[in-house]
Amino acid sequence: MREANTFDFSLLILLSIIWGSSFFNIKIATYSYEPITLALVRVIFASIPLLILCKISEIKIEAFSQNWNWYALIGLCNIAIPFVLIAIGTAKINSYLAAILMSTTPLSGSILAHFFTKDEKLSYLKSLGVLIGFSGIILLFFDKVIINNDNLIYALITILGSTFYCIGGLLTLKLKNKKNENVTTSTTLWSVIFLLPFSLILETPWNSSPTLASTLSLLYLGIVATGFAWLIRFRILTVNGLVFQTQVAYLIPIFGIIFGYFLMDEIITWKVIVSLVVILIGIYIFKKNNKG
Numbered sequence: 001m002r003e004a005n006t007f008d009f010s011l012l013i014l015l016s017i018i019w020g021s022s023f024f025n026i027k028i029a030t031y032s033y034e035p036i037t038l039a040l041v042r043v044i045f046a047s048i049p050l051l052i053l054c055k056i057s058e059i060k061i062e063a064f065s066q067n068w069n070w071y072a073l074i075g076l077c078n079i080a081i082p083f084v085l086i087a088i089g090t091a092k093i094n095s096y097l098a099a100i101l102m103s104t105t106p107l108s109g110s111i112l113a114h115f116f117t118k119d120e121k122l123s124y125l126k127s128l129g130v131l132i133g134f135s136g137i138i139l140l141f142f143d144k145v146i147i148n149n150d151n152l153i154y155a156l157i158t159i160l161g162s163t164f165y166c167i168g169g170l171l172t173l174k175l176k177n178k179k180n181e182n183v184t185t186s187t188t189l190w191s192v193i194f195l196l197p198f199s200l201i202l203e204t205p206w207n208s209s210p211t212l213a214s215t216l217s218l219l220y221l222g223i224v225a226t227g228f229a230w231l232i233r234f235r236i237l238t239v240n241g242l243v244f245q246t247q248v249a250y251l252i253p254i255f256g257i258i259f260g261y262f263l264m265d266e267i268i269t270w271k272v273i274v275s276l277v278v279i280l281i282g283i284y285i286f287k288k289n290n291k292g
Contacts, residue, residue: 004240004287012283015232015248020255022225025217026087032214035087037205040195043079043188045222046230050185059179063186070174071183075190078168079226084195085161092154099253101158103137106130109166109246116170120241125289130243133250133282140253140275162249169233169242176238184230247286250279 004012029038054061063071090098110130113120175183199205210218236245254276261268 004244008236008240008244009287011232011236012244012248013251015229015236016251017255018225018229018232019248020252021259022221024259025220025225026090028217029214029221030087030091032208032210033218034199034203034205034208035091036084036195036199037203037208038087038218039080039083040192040199040205041218042083042222042226043191043195045219046227047185047188047192049223050181050188050227054181054185057181059181061185061189062178062182063189067175070171071186072190072193074168074171074175074183075187076194077164077171078187079191080194082161082164082168083191084198085157085164089154089156089158089161093151093158097141097151097155098158099256100137100141101155102162103134103249103253104159105162105166105249106243106246107134108163109169110243112166112170113242117173117242120243123289126243126286129282129284129286129289130247131282132285133247133279136275136278136282137250137253139278140271166242166246169237169245172234172237173242180231180234180238184227184234188227188230244286247283250283254279 026038029042033041051061053059062068086102089101093101107130110122110127114122172183172187233245233248236248254272257268257272
């Protein structure tokens with residue numbers, strides 16, 4: 001892994017913007033779709049343009065080739081499981097708590113990368129950067145977070161879902177020499193295979209009456225926030241490593257608030273500005289000490 005340059009950092013910000021804009025789309029989609037069905041339709045919408053991209057680019061899809069087991073495992077751990085767990089967990093906790101819990105991914109990612117990779121070992125300064133970034137999230141939401149007996153289990157489910165993103169990212173590094181489009185498409189196809197039977201058995205998608213707004217939100221979540229975003233994520237993972245990529249979780253709440261300011265007339269307070277500065281300082285410290 002190499003030290004992130006300006007282009008790498010720009011991709012991280014772009015990924016943050018895409019996923020930061022996903023919050024209100026997920027909320028709208030849940031009005032018409034149950035969690036597993038939502039995840040299923042989302043990955044189906046993601047698969048279609050990815051398949052077209054591979055066809056146009058003449059890239060072989062290896063989902064069912066000799067290495068099918070890796071693609072299947074990544075599709076399960078990187079997409080299917082976290083999509084469902086996070087949909088279940090965040091439906092029962094407030095968005096502020098969800099933002100903090102999702103922002104634990106750099107912490108769990110750092111620990112996993114330290115023990116299971118050769119070139120992402122933690123150092124004092126890298127650890128400091130991760131912790132400073134997380135402190136920015138705490139500063140942003142500390143007065144709005146309540147964990148009690150009613151939401152504790154859902155908070156733990158959300159953390160588990162975010163941890164699976166890290167596990168999936170770690171597994172994805174096993175295929176870092178494969179073409180980005182192939183890996184993204186193949187793992188997405190496997191997530192469809194895993195989610196389909198559970199949607200049909202545990203939920204009743206045939207009885208739903210989705211609104212146009214929910215379907216358009218789900219279309220955005222599939223094509224942009226999953227298909228396109230996963231291509232960006234794979235590139236960051238394979239070039240800059242798991243821990244740098246997980247720091248997207250620090251920027252997502254900030255961009256979520258910015259979108260709220262422009263689209264929902266929400267107020268940007270001094271806490272938002274200070275938190276953003278603290279988060280950027282943390283990412284900068286990590287960036288300068290992540291030379292692999």
